[in-house]
Every structure is written in C-alpha cells, then in structure tokens.
Amino acid sequence: MSGRTARRRVTMAEVARAAGVSVMTVSYAYGQPGRVSDEARARVREAAERLGYPGPHPGARSLRRGRTGNLGVVLGEHLTYAFDDPQASRFLAGVAQVCADHGMALTLVPVTGGPSDVDRVTAAAVDAFVVWTTADDDPVIDAIAATGLPATVHGGPRRDDLAFVAVDDRAAARAAGIEVFAGARHPAVLSFPLDRARISSVSFGAPSNAGVTAHSGTSNVGVAPSDTVTTEAGPARATAGIDPEASTFRVTRQRLRGFRDAWAEAGGDWSQVRVAVCSTNSAREAEALAAELLTGPHACDAVAAMSDELALGTLRAAARLGLSVPGDLTLSGWDDTDAAAPAGLTTIAQSLRDQGARCARTALGHPAPGDRDTEVAWRLVRRVSTRRP
C-alpha cells in the first residue's frame, strides 16, 4: 500500500543551496538545459536527486509561464462516455495522437450533465479545448468561450467565436437517405436524441407547415415537440411530430434535414416518415424502438439510422421479427465501424480519428496544411443492406 506520509515538497531554492548555485541556474537546468553548463547541470541534478526534488512544481510553473501543457477535452456527455462509446473513442484516439506528438497531456474535463459542469470547465487547467458534440443551449459551451482559450468544436454547436470541425452531415444524410429510401413506401429514421432532455420517442415527422424551409444557419426556431404520450412499450413517447429544426444538437438536426431532403426528392413528405428517437447511442435501445417501427399498422420498410450502433440494433430486431434485409427492409447506418462490413450495412464512412486529430491540431494552433480549408471527408459505402431486390 501507499504508506507514505505526505512529505513536504522540496523547493527549488533548497536544491540551489545544496548545489551551490543560484535558483535561476536550477530553473534553467530544468526548463532550458542548454542554457547552463554541463557542469552546473550535473551538480543540480545531483543535488535534486539527493534531496528528492521532483522537478518544478507544475502549478507554479503554469502560473508563471502562462501555459499548462494540457489540452482539455469536453464531452457533451458523462465522462465515461469517452471510453464507452466507440465513436467517441475513435475521435479521442485522434486527439491523443496529436497530443502525444506535441508532448501535451490530454485532460478529460469531468462533465456529468449536472449544473456544476460549468465550474469544472472554468477550473480546468488547460491551454485549449476540444469539444465533442453538445447541444446549442449547453451552458458548458459558453463557459468554454468565456475562458478565452482557443477551442475547437466537433459536430456542434457552431459558433463564430469557436473553431469548428464536422462533415457536411446534411449532405451525407441526404446521400444515405436517397440510397436507403429508394423504392420505399414507409420510410423511417432512427435518430439520436433531439435535445439535452434525451427523451426517446416514436412518431412521425412534423407536418410540412412546421418549418420545412431549410434554415442553413444556426437558427433553432423550430417548433418543439409537444403533446407527448407514453406508449406501453416503455420509455418511448409519441410526439406531435418531429421537426428537424427543433433539435438543439446540430448533428442530429443536420442529419434529420438531410434525410428529409432525400425523401422529398423521392416525392415524399416528411410527415410520412416515422422517426424513432433513441435516448442514447446503444444497439439495445435501438432494437426495442426498431421493433416498434417494424410492426403495427405503419410498419416501415426502410430505416435510416444515425449510427451503425443503432442500425445493428435494427438488424437484430428485424431478425427477431423474421424480416429479411434488404428483402423486407432496407437499412443504413453511419460511421462505417468495424461491425458494419461484416453485417453488410450500407453506411456513411468518415474518419472520426482524423477529425479528432484535426480538432486537436486546430485547437493547439498547429494546423496541418489542409486543415483550414479542406472539407472533412465522408463517403457513402453501399452494401447489401440497401440492395432492394
């Protein structure tokens, strides 16, 4: 066990005295080793070793230097999400790669969804922030902007005062939608949460008078879901109609818009599209919601899911119901995770790892040549799940 009594920290001045040099010589010996002679450096190291000096106090150093050597990462979710969600993990692997390249530590700021998150952000000792998708109205994003530190947001919200990295979710969703909705008569969307409340629901798209006009900016003026009714299936609720514009998550909003675009191009109306909203990105929950989509009087024959996770849950539900894919049901996912290819899942491929790296580079002020201008790459991967007979 750690049977240490909290020993007092040895100070630089003590090392200086023991080594017979000035404090500044010790400081330079650590911070700019080239600045002192070999002999002085050796004496300092020896004295430090002898006294058990652990090196300059990081807090004091960062106070004086004005930088910490830490990159802060803020998730719009609970901290454990960083390691539990495969998409977040891949993104963070990219961030971590860049951190390692620059010798920066990676600090995960402990957001939990509670009111103290703001304080946690302002208390974070970091030089820059990378933010993983959060809601437009998340107070955390204001706190980050208020620090005045460089910050890059992935996915959303998009703000003028913060750098931004994301694929063109709307265009990609449109591409996926065209593919999966082709020949469909009863299309459906399996969506991420619409807002921070993260309430799961099953309903149709909002009638077309409720904001079909595409708002390309950050206006979130849409009509919020109302008139919710709990179904017997569990926590799912039927809402009056899902309006893409009402979602406060930019990624969700853009993808809903894109799916709506695709269905509109096929001559359909958004209000014909059933939309199931998951409270979380899990195959388990998706399976339950998909079962609802695939049965009853409005049983669907095409499902556009916002992640491979959700699509795989749908696959399981279909299998359980004896439905064949793509015979009875076409299906698309998102992300092209490792599981997508074996499952024959049509999906949107994007490298979250690259995007994480790009966010980190941008935030740290070391952009790679293409970072500033190049659009973030994505492509539609066609597989058997949308090959309607």
Add this chain to the structure above:
Amino acid sequence: MSGRTARRRVTMAEVARAAGVSVMTVSYAYGQPGRVSDEARARVREAAERLGYPGPHPGARSLRRGRTGNLGVVLGEHLTYAFDDPQASRFLAGVAQVCADHGMALTLVPVTGGPSDVDRVTAAAVDAFVVWTTADDDPVIDAIAATGLPATVHGGPRRDDLAFVAVDDRAAARAAGIEVFAGARHPAVLSFPLDRARISSVSFGAPSNAGVTAHSGTSNVGVAPSDTVTTEAGPARATAGIDPEASTFRVTRQRLRGFRDAWAEAGGDWSQVRVAVCSTNSAREAEALAAELLTGPHACDAVAAMSDELALGTLRAAARLGLSVPGDLTLSGWDDTDAAAPAGLTTIAQSLRDQGARCARTALGHPAPGDRDTEVAWRLVRRVSTRRP
C-alpha cells in the same frame, strides 16, 4: 475560426475593485460561496460577468491550494493506446467513473515510449497517479514514485512504495491452463511481450534448469532470452527458450508461471510448451503467429492465449487452416470481452472496469469498504473452445 486575439486575463483584483469589495471576498465568492453574503456574491458575479473574468486561474489556485483536481493516468504504452486497446478502455472507463464521482479531471500523461516520458510525468499537474501495466524497469515508474504523490499501479510492477491492484494472474492462468491443456499433447502459449523491447518470437519454454523454481517476489533474475534467430515468417524470432522469470512485465510473468504450473500438474515439462510472443495485443499479429504454432512438425493442439484478442486471432488462423475448435485444437483467451461469448471462447473473466475504479479510488484516497482487503475477482468461464471431444 477562432479569431480571437489572446486577450489579457482579467485578474481577481480587478473584479474586486469593480464590485467594490476586497479581493478575499471575490476569492471566497468562487471558492467558498457560503462564506459570503448573497448580496456580495451577486455583486461579484455581476462584476465578473461584466469584465469577462473567467474564474480563478487554475495554476495560481493549484499553487496556493496544493492540489490540482486532476488524476493522472500513465500507460506503459503510447497515449493512443488508451482509446485503441479495448482492455485499456474498459479500465479507463472505471477510472473515469470515479473521477466524475469526485469531480476530478482525468489527465492522460503523454507517454510515447521515448526518453522524455520521465519529464512528462514529473511535469504532470496531478494529485495522484494511476498506472496501467508497465515493465519493472520502466523509468517512468521511478519518476512517479519520486513525485511522492499517491499512486496505484495496475498489473505491475509491484512495489512497496506504491499501491497495487491486480488479479492473481498466476492462479487464473493455472486455472485456464488446466482447462485448455487437458488431454493436450502439444500445448502452446500465446503471450504478451516479455519486456519493453516488445520483440515477437516463437520458441519453446526454457529447459527446466533455467529457473523452474517459482520466485514469488519481484525478483526478475531469470535468464534472458538469447541466441535469437529470425525466421522466414517475418518479424518473429526463435529464442533459446522462454523463461517466465525473464519477463519484466509482471502480468506476463505471472501468467506464464501459471500456464507452466498447469502443464506441470498434467505431468508435462515447460520445455515441451511452445511459446509465441506477440509484440502487441492484436488479433492480426496473433493470427500470423498462431499459424506458425499450428503448422509444421511441432503443430500444437492446445493454445492458451493471454487475451481474447490473441485468441480470436488464433481462431481465425485455425479456420484458415481448416482446423476445428475444439476438435483439432483447444483454445482459451483472457478477459471475457464481448466477442468471447459469441465465439464460444473459454476465458478468464475479470472486470477491468471495476479494477480501474478501484485503482482510482485508492489513488484518490477514497477507498470503498472492500477495496483494501478483498482480492480482485476473476473466474474461469468454460465454453466450447475447450470442450475436447
């Protein structure tokens, strides 16, 4: 883009002046809100808002307070490993959970395997360390001990001055070995790297004169592999014989010992056991090495792998060679990952998540009731892969 000019930081004194209160009142308003009147707090908040004060400078605060609110995590591998390796991820999810519970940030110290890792550790602004398996001779571990901060090591090395959490790897390996080696005539082990050099190799166990005696402590006096010969199969090398005691990774050492124990109980000799060493925990590499184990004059009929990853690679190799499991080959893994059950893989189940949480609690000085005394749980999960006909 982040078109901000690096604005000067507003100081607490300026807020105090603007609010018409003393600096201490401002300090209390942030650090101990209950210490000041509602009115004073409101005035401080208002002034802060007006001036754009982002809250107390974290560096200054940590210098004065003597703590940072950060838990440091050090991996024995490159930083990206935290998100790339599924075992590490699950461990870290447990760490993250505890961090969130205590409002602590989680800082991943950017080790990359290079010589500057030591400096990175001493420069880390953290209150405690959690260390994920590293080699006994990794200088990083000394640097951590030198900081004098509380630290908990997972897996190894085991030291008197650092807290330690791990399953009884030797006992678990023995249990797995007994299961997988039962009825085997040509047993093999698929191992993690033996030391920091991380050289992959294929060879037999060292002859029994080279240290069969079980050293239970941390003595690593064993004979180091020598006389390495590159094979035509790629980077793998044939060594004179793998001696468990020679491994500087405690986990690897203990598991090798356990497998040796098991085979000895079956009346066998360690030198009959082929040992393939992977340079990394990847199914891909395992597949190549397993192919070597499963062919040629010494083709094996039982493989004890140190992870499910490696076991799954072996399964693929077996499938490619037309070998049936468990008909032609029995196989065991380790960790009981999600992929193990579908694959019918016998494995050692342990909760790395729980262990991560336990490490974090211990390091932060908030142990749960059982943490101090209870052994870390593991159990053998018997599945079809060891059900020899």
Add this chain to the structure above:
DNA sequence: GAATAGCTGTGTATCGTTACACAGCTATTC
C-alpha cells in the same frame, strides 16, 4: 445586560517558479 457565538468582510504573507535584464568571462573577428 453582559457574555458568547455566528456571520461577514478585510489585509497580509505566501505558494514555487520563471522572464528579464544585467554582468563577467572567453572566443572570434577584422
């Protein structure tokens, strides 16, 4: 009605380091 306790506000000293400017000394240059 005096003594006590609790609440709120303040000034000072200090946390441990590094930026900066300067000084002395040794090579190098023309």
Add this chain to the structure above:
DNA sequence: GAATAGCTGTGTAACGATACACAGCTATTC
C-alpha cells in the same frame, strides 16, 4: 588590439490566487 558576439551565472520582480488571523456586527443565551 579593440570591438563584438556568445556563453554562463545571478538578483529581482512578478505570475494570481488563498490560508490565516483579526475585526466589526448582529443574534442568542442565561
């Protein structure tokens, strides 16, 4: 041989906050 540049060492003044001790004031207690 003087001027210059480079190297090495030093002292001082912050960096921005909080622990602590104390003071004034209002309730509460017996």
